[in-house]
Amino acid sequence: MMYDRAFFDQGIERRNTACEKWDDRNVMGEDGIPLWVADMDFRCAEPIVDALKKRAEHACYGYPICGDEDREAFIHFTKRRHGISLQSEDIAFLPCVVTGMKVFIRAFSKPGDRIAILTPVYGPFTSSIECNQRIAERIALTIGTDGRYQIDFDALEEAFRQGVRHLMLCSPHNPVSRVWTKEELERLLALCRQYGVFLSVDEIHAEFVYEPQSFTSILSLAKPEDAVVCFMSASKTFNIAGLQQAMMISYRHDLLKAMQQELIAGGGVWGNTFALAGTRAAYELCDDWLDGLMAYLQSNLEVMKREIARQLPLARIIPVEATYLAWLDLREYHLSCAEIAQRCMRTGVALTGGTFFGPEGEGFMRLNFGCPERQLIRGIERLAAALQ
Ligand SMILES: Cc1ncc(COP(=O)(O)O)c(C=O)c1O
Structure with missing residues (x-):
C-alpha cells in the first residue's frame, strides 16, 4: 500500500x-x-486493519494479557521515533490518557488541593480536576509579540510558592499548538524539583510536530528520582482512539504502582483484546x-x-x-x-x-x-x- x-x-x-x-x-x-x-x-494503515481482522477471526474473545510484546512494540517505537530508551518496568497500561490524568490526580492529591494547568488547555484537564473535587489553578499562557503562546513562569512559581504541588502539562499543547522547547521544559522541571511538585505530562500529540520545531519528550529530561509521569498513546498518532489504550510512563516505579492501585480501586481495567492487537500493529508496522x-x-x-x-x-x-x-x-x-x-x-x-x-x-x-x-x-x- x-x-x-x-x-x-x-x-x-x-x-x-x-x-x-x-x-x-x-x-x-x-x-x-x-x-x-x-x-x-x-x-487507518493496512497493518492495523489486518491485525484487527485476524484477531476477530479467532472466534474467542476471553480475557487477554498485556504482554511483553506489547511493551516491546512501544519501547521500539519511542526509541526509533524519539531516541528515548525505556525499560519494560517504566510502562503501565491504561484505557486512555484522560483516565490517566484522573488517576494521577487521585493518587497524589486530596480533595480541595489546587492543581496547576496552563490555560487555555484541552477541556478534560479542568474537568478531571473538578470532578475529583480538586481546584484548577489556572495559570494563563500569554501571547508573545511573535504571536506564539508563552508560559508565565513567574505566575507559575508564585502558585508553587503559595503551596500548589501538582502541575498538569500538555506537550505539545492542545489547543495553542506550541512545542515546548528543551529550555522551557528544563525550566519547568527545575521549578518542580525546587518546590517538590508532581508533574504529569500529556504527550499524546508528540508525533505531530512540524519543522523547524522538534519534539523534546519530558522522558528525555527527567531524572530517575523526579516525580514525573508521562502519558502517551497510539490513539491520535494512528487514528485509533476508539480502540482505547494508552500508556503511563515513569522512571519512578513507586508512582506507577500507586497509579495502578488507584485505577484498580476505581474499577478501571486495561487490556482490551482489539486495542492490544491494533496498537501493536501500529507501533511495529505503520x-x-x-x-x-x-x-x-x-x-x-x-x-x-x-x-x-x-x-x-x-x-x-x-x-x-x-x-x-x-x-x-x-x-x-x-x-x-x-x-x-x-x-x-x-x-x-x-x-x-x-x-x-x-x-x-x-x-x-x-x-x-x-x-x-x-x-x-x-x-x-x-x-x-x-x-x-
Ligand atoms: C491533549 C489531549 N489529551 C488527551 C486526549 C484524549 O485522549 P484519550 O482518548 O486517550 O483519553 C486528547 C484528545 O483530543 C487530547 O487532545
Missing part, C-alpha cells in the same frame, strides 16, 4: 458509523462538515503511514493558511507548531464562541468553541485540519459564510 497524497485525499465515509464527529446531530446537520473532534477522516500522513498534514496546513487569509481577512492563525488542530483568533469579528457556533450550525460546519479550553478561549475557535483537502476547503468556505 502506498500512503501517498491520493491515499489521504480519498478520506473515508464515516456517516452513520456511530461516530461522534460526524453523527452528533446536536452539533451539526446531516450535510455538515465536521472540523471539530480531534480524530482524522483518513483510513511508520510509512505516519510519514505519509505528516506530509499530507503539512500540505493541509499551507492550504488552510492560504484559504483563511483569502476568505477570513480578520482571522489570525496562532502559529501551528504541532498537532492537526489550528487555534484561530476570531476576536476581530466581535462574536462570542456560542454565537459563532450557532452561525456555523446554519452554514453547515462544526469547529470546537474556544471556551471548551477555558474562559481564555472566548473569541477563538479550534479547527481540525486532519481531513481530505477538499473537505478542509469546503469547511473554511462555510466558516467564512458564517462570519459574514
